[in-house]
Each structure stands twice: as structure tokens, then as C-alpha cells.
Amino acid sequence: MLYRRHCPTVPNPSTYEASLLVIAQGRIRVDLGKASSRFRPIEISSLRPLEVPVMSQVITASEKAP
Numbered sequence: 620m621l622y623r624r625h626c627p628t629v630p631n632p633s634t635y636e637a638s639l640l641v642i643a644q645g646r647i648r649v650d651l652g653k654a655s656s657r658f659r660p661i662e663i664s665s666l667r668p669l670e671v672p673v674m675s676q677v678i679t680a681s682e683k684a685p
Contacts (some may be wrong), residue, residue: 631676
């Protein structure tokens with residue numbers, strides 16, 4: 620899936636399946652239980668190999684740099 624956001628978002632509960640996370644611009648935060656991770660542009664990360672409930676939030680985004 621590909622997501623594009625042009626402004627920060629509120630924390631959003633969801634379930635992530637095994638995936639590869641690539642941040643092109645902006646910044647996001649992902650909370651998994653008590654662990655919190657922040658990702659910035661061009662950072663690549665693999666998420667958990669199982670379906671897990673997470674809380675995600677876009678913390679930096681704009682019209683010029685979604």
C-alpha cells in the first residue's frame with residue numbers, strides 16, 4: 620500500500636501485517652505496546668513478522684513535502 624499525507628495526523632490505531640516500511644518524506648511515529656519508534660525520510664525498516672496492533676501517527680508533513 621502507498622499512503623500520502625499532507626499534514627500531521629492524530630494517532631491512528633490499526634493492525635500491521637508483516638511489511639517493509641519506507642519513508643520518502645516527513646516523519647512518522649509507530650507505537651507497539653510500550654515501545655515507540657520514529658521514522659524519518661529514506662529510513663527503511665521491517666515491521667514485526669506477525670499481525671500486530673499498533674498506533675501510528677504522521678508527525679511531520681506538508682503540502683510541499685507530504
